[in-house]
Amino acid sequence: MLRPTRMKKIQILALEGYRYQLIKKLQELGTVHLTDFAEKLTDPVLKDLLNPHPPSSIIRKIAAQTISVNRFLDLFGRYDLEKKEGFMKGIFAPSPPRKIETREIYGKELIDHVDGVLEKVEGEIEDPVNILEKIDEEINESEKAIKSLNLVRSLEIDLSDVGETEFSSVILGIAPNEDLEKLRERLKDLTGNTFYLGVKETSDNKTAAVLVCLKEETVSILTNIRRLNWERIDIKGLEGTPSQAIDSTNKKLTLLGEERINKEVVIGDISKKWKDKLKICQELLIAERQREESQSKFASMESAVIIEGWVPKHMAEKTVAEMKNVSHNACVIETSDPEDNDDVPVQLTNPKFIRSFELLTRLYGLPVYNGIDPTMFLVPGFLLFFSIMLTDAMYGIMAFILGFLLIRGGGKYNQLIKDGGIVFASAGVATFVIGGLTGGWFGDFGLKLSFLKAVQIFDPMVGVTAFLLIALVIGLTHVNVGVVIQIVDNFKRGKIQNAIGENLWFLFAQPGIFFYIIGHNVIGLIFIIISLILLLYGHKAMAMFQITGYMGDVLSYARLMALGLCTTGIAMTVNVLSSMLWKIGVIGIIFAVIVFLVGHIFNFVINAMGSFVHGLRLHYVEFFTKFYQSGGAEFAPLNKQFETLEIK
Amino acid sequence: MEITAGLVLAIMGAAVSMGVAAISSGIGVGLAGIAGAGVISEDPKKFGPVLVLQALPQTQGIYGFLGAVLILIGVGVLGGAAKEIPLGMGYAALGGGIVIGLSSITAIAQGAIAASGMGAVAKRPETFGQAIVLAVMAETFAIFGLLIAILIFVGTKIMGA
Numbered sequence: 096m097l098r099p100t101r102m103k104k105i106q107i108l109a110l111e112g113y114r115y116q117l118i119k120k121l122q123e124l125g126t127v128h129l130t131d132f133a134e135k136l137t138d139p140v141l142k143d144l145l146n147p148h149p150p151s152s153i154i155r156k157i158a159a160q161t162i163s164v165n166r167f168l169d170l171f172g173r174y175d176l177e178k179k180e181g182f183m184k185g186i187f188a189p190s191p192p193r194k195i196e197t198r199e200i201y202g203k204e205l206i207d208h209v210d211g212v213l214e215k216v217e218g219e220i221e222d223p224v225n226i227l228e229k230i231d232e233e234i235n236e237s238e239k240a241i242k243s244l245n246l247v248r249s250l251e252i253d254l255s256d257v258g259e260t261e262f263s264s265v266i267l268g269i270a271p272n273e274d275l276e277k278l279r280e281r282l283k284d285l286t287g288n289t290f291y292l293g294v295k296e297t298s299d300n301k302t303a304a305v306l307v308c309l310k311e312e313t314v315s316i317l318t319n320i321r322r323l324n325w326e327r328i329d330i331k332g333l334e335g336t337p338s339q340a341i342d343s344t345n346k347k348l349t350l351l352g353e354e355r356i357n358k359e360v361v362i363g364d365i366s367k368k369w370k371d372k373l374k375i376c377q378e379l380l381i382a383e384r385q386r387e388e389s390q391s392k393f394a395s396m397e398s399a400v401i402i403e404g405w406v407p408k409h410m411a412e413k414t415v416a417e418m419k420n421v422s423h424n425a426c427v428i429e430t431s432d433p434e435d436n437d438d439v440p441v442q443l444t445n446p447k448f449i450r451s452f453e454l455l456t457r458l459y460g461l462p463v464y465n466g467i468d469p470t471m472f473l474v475p476g477f478l479l480f481f482s483i484m485l486t487d488a489m490y491g492i493m494a495f496i497l498g499f500l501l502i503r504g505g506g507k508y509n510q511l512i513k514d515g516g517i518v519f520a521s522a523g524v525a526t527f528v529i530g531g532l533t534g535g536w537f538g539d540f541g542l543k544l545s546f547l548k549a550v551q552i553f554d555p556m557v558g559v560t561a562f563l564l565i566a567l568v569i570g571l572t573h574v575n576v577g578v579v580i581q582i583v584d585n586f587k588r589g590k591i592q593n594a595i596g597e598n599l600w601f602l603f604a605q606p607g608i609f610f611y612i613i614g615h616n617v618i619g620l621i622f623i624i625i626s627l628i629l630l631l632y633g634h635k636a637m638a639m640f641q642i643t644g645y646m647g648d649v650l651s652y653a654r655l656m657a658l659g660l661c662t663t664g665i666a667m668t669v670n671v672l673s674s675m676l677w678k679i680g681v682i683g684i685i686f687a688v689i690v691f692l693v694g695h696i697f698n699f700v701i702n703a704m705g706s707f708v709h710g711l712r713l714h715y716v717e718f719f720t721k722f723y724q725s726g727g728a729e730f731a732p733l734n735k736q737f738e739t740l741e742i743k
Numbered sequence: 744m745e746i747t748a749g750l751v752l753a754i755m756g757a758a759v760s761m762g763v764a765a766i767s768s769g770i771g772v773g774l775a776g777i778a779g780a781g782v783i784s785e786d787p788k789k790f791g792p793v794l795v796l797q798a799l800p801q802t803q804g805i806y807g808f809l810g811a812v813l814i815l816i817g818v819g820v821l822g823g824a825a826k827e828i829p830l831g832m833g834y835a836a837l838g839g840g841i842v843i844g845l846s847s848i849t850a851i852a853q854g855a856i857a858a859s860g861m862g863a864v865a866k867r868p869e870t871f872g873q874a875i876v877l878a879v880m881a882e883t884f885a886i887f888g889l890l891i892a893i894l895i896f897v898g899t900k901i902m903g904a
Contacts, residue, residue, distance in 0.1 A: 458872030559897045563890070654886045660893060664809045671821060704795075705802055711872075712879050 109426035151387035171366035187504035439464035441727035460725030484706035488530030495523030538666025570652025577721030596633025669694030752833030756840030763844030764807020771800030771854025778858035803850035817901035835899035846888020853881035
């Protein structure tokens with residue numbers, strides 16, 4: 096709770112022959128975070144004895160198979176006729192995840208099995224996919240042709256005349272109206288007047304034209320007239336007038352479209368048949384790949400393999416027993432406590448309710464192994480700050496409902512959504528309490544009901560200065576808690592100098608100032624002098640910045656009051672606006688209700704977000720900086736987690 | 744309602760509070776939005792974090808709004824009872840409005856930070872929380888500005904019982 100899970104270093108020396116079974120068992124247990132031996136092998140002593148473990152020989156095969164499987168699953172995904180679940184539905188009312196039953200396949204059997212499946216799928220799907228691609232190509236070409244045909248629609252020629260004969264070329268094109276004269280002139284020059292240009296004006300100041308010229312002059316003419324903004328329209332293999340061609344091409348498109356749908360259905364059927372089997376292959380391959388890849392972290396010594404890692408203290412005994420079991424005792428296993436400079440992975444352990452708030456700690460960064468897990472301190476602080484900044488009981492109820500819906504909806508299958516829901520719901524409850532005590536029920540709207548008014552013990556809009564003082568006192572307390580945690584932690588770790596020099600001066604300064612103010616000058620001065628001595632001892636030249644730093648820290652908590660007032664103020668504004676509209680008659684009443692609802696929802700969203708962010712920020716910047724060391728690496732054990740498979 | 748010089752000054756205070764805050768928040772949110780459009784052009788799935796980061800510089804605008812409303816309610820223009828506004832109180836309200844307006848200029852910096860934060864999130868989605876904290880740091884002094892304004896209003900009886 097106060098610290099990350101205690102870990103033990105585990106070292107296994109076993110016969111190489113048992114390597115696969117050992118890894119597989121480790122994967123099933125999910126308790127060991129493997130460390131990479133490569134770093135240790137730079138040590139001269141070890142370098143003589145050990146070699147890095149040779150990488151797996153089948154990993155490339157597995158990678159290739161994975162690529163093929165993923166490719167097919169992607170293809171199926173595109174033609175999948177099942178509807179995907181919408182985003183909102185996924186969060187609030189997800190359907191239970193589908194589980195596919197299978198027996199466990201691994202090792203060589205898995206490789207062969209996957210090869211078999213891939214072969215069969217490839218056989219069935221190759222033809223339909225190829226035909227589909229051809230159809231798409233044809234559709235593309237037809238659509239392009241229709242576009243071109245539309246440009247020259249007005250020309251009344253037979254398209255089968257377009258192209259080359261033995262001596263002449265017939266070319267279609269488009270030119271802007273203003274360039275037409277120049278075009279004729281240029282063509283006269285180029286061909287000695289041996290050409291024909293038939294024109295028909297089209298829309299937007301362009302003219303469609305058919306050009307007939309000598310075949311041998313075609314290339315030079317085209318290069319030339321392109322500079323006069325002549326745009327060639329390339330149409331091949333069509334008959335009839337452009338309008339007729341457009342019709343026939345449209346008919347062709349319709350037929351192609353139908354054929355396409357047919358082929359899609361075919362692929363859809365194949366997808367249904369093979370999708371599950373491919374998913375099984377995909378996930379089993381992932382597990383196998385993890386096993387094979389972990390080998391590169393080991394060291395080897397002739398016919399032995401050496402595995403090193405971290406295991407949580409309470410799982411150490413069981414893990415050792417299972418390892419010995421799997422290798423028929425042909426191994427030597429040692430567990431030891433971590434040393435000071437070891438980079439131990441971090442796993443947070445907290446009781447159930449507090450565990451949901453771990454995501455707030457993770458947002459900042461995991462603690463180092465020897466540091467403190469701040470989550471349990473974060474919970475009361477965050478709930479208090481959030482509720483003070485969102486001082487409204489009705490908003491608290493809204494937050495609670497939102498959290499509840501998340502827990503009951505997406506939270507059933509997704510731990511992150513469930514945690515988020517618990518955070519919201521508990522924040523909502525806290526806000527309900529504080530909101531009720533400060534008389535916030537949609538601002539001052541609810542105070543019309545006398546029993547709600549009776550519960551109000553403090554009006555933040557009236558007792559503004561008092562509210563500010565309360566916020567600063569809360570801030571001072573919070574900072575002191577942070578300081579105390581730091582001092583106690585450092586004492587426990589034996590860092591006496593840190594414990595005394597860093598922040599202890601602050602704990603003496605406060606009673607010093609207090610006694611001085613209330614008149615006990617002598618006692619006050621004694622405390623202040625002790626505090627100054629500690630301050631100079633711990634910080635020397637930077638002492639001044641410590642004082643200003645602490646002042647800034649405490650003042651920062653004034654935002655509790657500012658944001659709390661902000662919520663109340665805007666809620667009041669919404670109420671004032673609504674009441675003004677209400678007086679205007681029937682239309683006014685409708686608008687008044689709309690303004691009321693929209694305004695309060697807007698206020699809720701903006702200020703809930705603000706309270707959340709600032710509540711966290713106060714913890715991260717004013718609280719954590721006193722004692723928290725982040726930067727720990729996550730405990731990531733070799734673990735077998737199947738998304739959709741259920742092993743029978 | 745009688746239009747006295749005091750009332751006019753107070754209304755100007757409300758105008759400065761909301762007006763300058765609106766400009767600052769607008770620029771800040773605009774800076775963030777420009778970066779946001781770039782992020783979602785690469786990966787539309789990041790719209791959620793982008794939107795949250797873009798919303799952060801908006802709070803200064805809300806403080807400006809709150810300040811203006813507190814002044815207007817306090818001098819009786821909005822909802823509350825009409826009062827006789829002496830010249831001094833008008834100046835005080837103007838001062839409160841100015842402090843909120845000026846301190847809201849931090850929204851421009853906050854928008855720039857949020858824009859960079861979006862770049863961080865685009866590259867490494869796990870830095871989302873840290874990007875939010877970075878942006879929120881710029882808001883500290885806008886909050887102090889709001890605080891001073893509230894203290895001014897309370898002290899000169901514009902606000903409070």
